[in-house]
Amino acid sequence: MSTARPVRAARGTTLTARNWQTEAALRMFHNNLDPEVAERPDDLVVYGGTGKAARNWASFDAITRELTNLAADETLLVQSGKPVGVMRTHEWAPRVLIANSNLVGDWATWPEFRKLEAEGLMMYGQMTAGSWIYIGTQGILQGTYETFSAIANKRFGGTLRGTLTLTAGLGGMGGAQPLAVTMNDGVVLCVEVDPDRARRRVETRYLDELVDSLDDAIARVEQAKREKRPLSVGVIGNAAEVFPELLRRGVDIDIVTDQTSAHDPLAYLPRGIDVADWHDYAAKKPDEFTDRARESMAEHVGAMVGFLDKGAEVFDYGNSIRSEAKLGGCERAFDFPGFVPAYIRPLFCEGKGPFRWAALSGDPADIAATDRAMLELFPENESLARWIKMAGERVEFQGLPARICWLGYGERHLAGLRFNEMVANGEVSAPIVIGRDHLDCGSVASPYRETEAMADGSDAIADWPLLNALINTASGATWVSIHHGGGVGIGRSIHAGQVTVADGTPLAAQKIERVLTNDPAMGVIRHVDAGYDRADEVAAERGVTVPMARS
Ligand code: NAD
Numbered sequence: 246m247s248t249a250r251p252v253r254a255a256r257g258t259t260l261t262a263r264n265w266q267t268e269a270a271l272r273m274f275h276n277n278l279d280p281e282v283a284e285r286p287d288d289l290v291v292y293g294g295t296g297k298a299a300r301n302w303a304s305f306d307a308i309t310r311e312l313t314n315l316a317a318d319e320t321l322l323v324q325s326g327k328p329v330g331v332m333r334t335h336e337w338a339p340r341v342l343i344a345n346s347n348l349v350g351d352w353a354t355w356p357e358f359r360k361l362e363a364e365g366l367m368m369y370g371q372m373t374a375g376s377w378i379y380i381g382t383q384g385i386l387q388g389t390y391e392t393f394s395a396i397a398n399k400r401f402g403g404t405l406r407g408t409l410t411l412t413a414g415l416g417g418m419g420g421a422q423p424l425a426v427t428m429n430d431g432v433v434l435c436v437e438v439d440p441d442r443a444r445r446r447v448e449t450r451y452l453d454e455l456v457d458s459l460d461d462a463i464a465r466v467e468q469a470k471r472e473k474r475p476l477s478v479g480v481i482g483n484a485a486e487v488f489p490e491l492l493r494r495g496v497d498i499d500i501v502t503d504q505t506s507a508h509d510p511l512a513y514l515p516r517g518i519d520v521a522d523w524h525d526y527a528a529k530k531p532d533e534f535t536d537r538a539r540e541s542m543a544e545h546v547g548a549m550v551g552f553l554d555k556g557a558e559v560f561d562y563g564n565s566i567r568s569e570a571k572l573g574g575c576e577r578a579f580d581f582p583g584f585v586p587a588y589i590r591p592l593f594c595e596g597k598g599p600f601r602w603a604a605l606s607g608d609p610a611d612i613a614a615t616d617r618a619m620l621e622l623f624p625e626n627e628s629l630a631r632w633i634k635m636a637g638e639r640v641e642f643q644g645l646p647a648r649i650c651w652l653g654y655g656e657r658h659l660a661g662l663r664f665n666e667m668v669a670n671g672e673v674s675a676p677i678v679i680g681r682d683h684l685d686c687g688s689v690a691s692p693y694r695e696t697e698a699m700a701d702g703s704d705a706i707a708d709w710p711l712l713n714a715l716i717n718t719a720s721g722a723t724w725v726s727i728h729h730g731g732g733v734g735i736g737r738s739i740h741a742g743q744v745t746v747a748d749g750t751p752l753a754a755q756k757i758e759r760v761l762t763n764d765p766a767m768g769v770i771r772h773v774d775a776g777y778d779r780a781d782e783v784a785a786e787r788g789v790t791v792p793m794a795r796s
Contacts, residue, residue: 247302249287252278254645256607258675262313265605265676265748266340266723271312272605272645273377273678273744274298278305282381282644284417284442289326289368291379292417293731294512296371300326315340326368326375336752339718343377343726345370346735353729353736355509359531369509369730372683376726376742380601381643382451384682385418387632387650388599389425392562394628395588396500397429400558405431407473408499409466411491411552413437413484413545414564419504420446423477427453428635431500432469434462435479436487438514443479449641455479459487463496470497485516485541488548492555501552501559502584503545507566508734510538539573546570550577560584563684563694565733586698593695594772594779596654596765598685602664603647606675612646613637614673618663619650654769655787658761661747665757668749678723679757680744683731686768688713691738700776707739713767714741720763721745721756 254272255261262268276282277291277298284290289297289305299305304327311321311328322330323343346369348358361367373379397405408431412422415437423446426433435452437443446452453476456462462480469476480487484505491498506512511527515537518526527534546566553559559581561567571578585593592598604611616633623629629650636648652660664677681688689695692704714727722743729739745760747753769789772780776795784791 247306249302251280252286254279254607256645258606263315264317266317266746267312267315269605269676269678269744269746269748270341270377270724271309273603274308274312276603276644277374277377277379279644282379291371291374293371293374294506294509295369296374296731297326297368298374298377300368301365304328312341325366326370337721337756339722339725341724342718343370343375343724345375345726345728347727347729347739348735355535355735356531358730358735369735370726370728372728372731372740373680373742375728376683376744377724378601378678378680378742378744380603380645380647380649382417382420382449383636383640383643383647383649384599384601386421386425386640387636388682388684389421390428390632391592391651392584392588393425393429393431396558397431399588401499405429405500406475407470408432409434409470409497410500410502411436411488411498412501412562413488413503414505415443415446415452415479416504416506420449420451422502422504423453423479424451424639427475427477428639430475432466432475433477434466435477436482436484437479438481438483439520440481443481446479449643450639452479453477455481457481459490463491463494467496483514483516483541485545488545489551492548492551498552498557501549501557502562503549503566504562504564505566507542507564507569508732508737510535510569513538513542513569515541516544539569541573542566542570543573543575543578546575546578550575550580553581560587561693563732565693565737568693568733568737583694583697585695590772590777591779592651592653593686593768594777595783596686596768597651598765598768599649599682600652600657600660600679601647601649601681602677602679603645604673604675604677605645606673607645608674609642609646611673611675611677612642612648614667615648615664615677618667618672619660622659622663623656652765654762654765654783654789657765658758661745661757661761662754665747665749665754668747676746676748678744678746679761681742681764683726683728683740683742686765687771688742688764688767689738689740691733691740693733693737701774703775709767709771710739710741713764714743716763716767717741717743717760720759722760
C-alpha cells in the first residue's frame with residue numbers, strides 16, 4: 246500500500262532516470278511535492294485549493310517508476326494524475342503528455358467532478374500542480390508585482406508609496422501579495438483565516454508582520470501609510486467579516502483585491518465556522534457548505550463594491566470571487582473588473598507572460614548565473630533588471646532554486662538558447678528546465694480571467710489552448726499538459742502548459758528555439774484574431790505569420 250511520505254527531488258549531476266529529459270520531469274514532479282513547495286504534501290496538494298500533482302500515492306509511485314525507466318523515444322500518458330500508458334514515439338516527441346480534470350461541457354460542474362474524484366477517477370490539476378512546474382510562491386510573485394506596478398502607473402503616479410492595499414488569502418499564490426506590494430513601496434493589510442498559512446509567509450519573508458487584533462493591524466498600517474513606509478501586515482480573521490468591518494470603520498483604503506481560494510467554494514471558509522472544523526464540515530455537507538461560502542463571499546464582495554463606491558481601485562485577482570458572490574446574491578459583484586482586462590491584456594498582445602526556469606542541480610549559484618545572463622541578454626529592459634535584482638535579494642527559494650520573469654515573443658527563445666549554451670559549456674552545473682504558468686498570453690480560455698471581455702466577444706472559445714498544446718507537442722516540448730478548471734474552477738476554464746529542458750545538447754537547442762518561439766506566438770495570433778491593434782503591430786514588426794491578419 247502506497248502511503249504519504251516526505252518527497253524531495255534529487256539534486257546534483259547524477260542521473261536517477263535514463264536521460265536528462267526524463268530526469269527533469271521526475272525532479273520537477275517530486276519538487277512539486279517537496280514540503281518546502283507544496284501546501285499540503287501529505288494529500289499530494291500543491292497549491293490553489295486542491296491542486297494536486299498525482300491522483301493518489303499509488304499513482305505517485307507508478308509515475309516515479311515509469312519516469313525512472315522511460316526511454317528517450319517513449320512517451321508517458323497521464324490522465325488526471327494517474328499514469329495510464331507508455332507508448333513508443335520518437336525523440337522529438339514530448340516525454341510526458343498530461344490531461345487533467347477535463348470534463349465534457351454539460352458535465353463540467355463541481356458536484357460532478359467531486360463525485361468522480363471521490364470514486365478515484367479524477368483529480369484537480371489546477372494549473373502548474375498537475376503539470377509539475379510549480380515553483381512556490383515566487384511563481385506568482387512577479388505577475389503580482391507587475392499587476393501592482395501597472396496600478397501604480399495607472400492611478401498613483403508610478404509608485405504605491407503612501408497607499409494602502411487591502412486583500413485576503415495568504416495561501417500558496419495569495420502569499421505573494423504582501424511582498425509584491427512592498428516591492429512597489431506600498432502598505433498592505435492581508436486578511437487570512439488560517440494562522441498556520443499566515444505564519445508560513447512570515448517564515449519565508451513574504452509577510453513582514455502578523456497580528457491577531459484588527460485594531461492593532463489598522464494602527465500599524467495607518468502609521469506606515471502616513472510615514473510613506475513600505476509595510477505588510479497580516480491579520481487573522483475571516484475576510485467576509487473583516488472587509489465589511491473596515492468599510493464600516495471608514496479606514497482609508499486605496500486598492501482592494503482578494504486571493505482566497507474562492508474558485509472552489511469548499512476552499513473558502515464561510516463566516517461562523519472554525520478553521521479546525523472546516524474540512525470535516527465541507528466533506529460531510531458539501532452543498533450546505535457551498536451555500537454558506539457563497540453567502541459569505543457575497544458579503545465579502547459587497548464590501549469590495551463599497552470600497553469601489555468610495556473611489557478605491559478594486560479588482561478581481563483571478564479567483565472567480567465575483568461569480569461565486571453573484572451566486573450568493575451579490576447583484577453588483579461584476580461592478581469591478583478582472584485584472585487581465587484592467588492591466589495585463591496589453592502585455593498579452595506582445596506575447597508576454599510568465600517565463601520561469603529551475604536549476605536541476607539544486608545549486609542556487611546556477612540561478613545566480615542565469616540571473617546575470619538575463620541582465621546581459623536584455624540590457625535595455627529596465628523593469629526586468631529591477632525585478633531580477635530585487636528577486637535575487639528578497640526571494641527565498643522553495644525546493645529547487647528557480648526564477649521567473651515576464652518575457653514576450655522574440656525574447657523567450659533567446660533566454661532558452663542562452664541557458665542551453667550555459668549547460669553545454671559548464672557555466673551552470675546541471676540542466677535547466679524552462680516552463681511557464683498556464684496563465685499565459687495564448688494558452689487559456691477563461692472568461693472570468695485571462696479572456697474576460699475580449700474585444701471580439703470570443704471569451705469562451707477554447708480552441709486556442711488546444712491549438713497551443715498541439716503546437717508545443719509538435720515543436721518539441723518535453724512535457725505538455727491540457728487542463729480544465731484551473732484558477733477559476735470547474736466549468737470555467739481550459740488551459741495548456743509546456744515545459745522544455747535545456748540539457749546542453751544541440752537537439753535541445755533546436756527544440757527550445759521552436760517551442761519558445763511558437764508558444765508565445767500563440768498569444769500574438771490570439772490577440773490579432775480578436776482585433777487588438779497592439780497585437781497587429783507586434784506580428785508585423787516581429788514577423789509572426791497570421792494568414793488573415795487585418796494589416
Ligand atoms: P490556497 O488554497 O493555497 O490559499 C487560499 C487561502 O485563502 C488559504 O490560506 C485560506 O486559509 C484562505 N481563506 C479561505 N477562506 C478565507 C476567508 N473567508 N477569509 C480569509 N482567508 C480565507 O490558494 P492560492 O494558491 O493562494 O490561490 C488563491 C486563489 O488565486 C485561487 O482561487 C487560485 O485559483 C487563484 N489564482 C490566481 C492567480 C493569478 O495570477 N491571479 C494565479 C494562480 C491562482
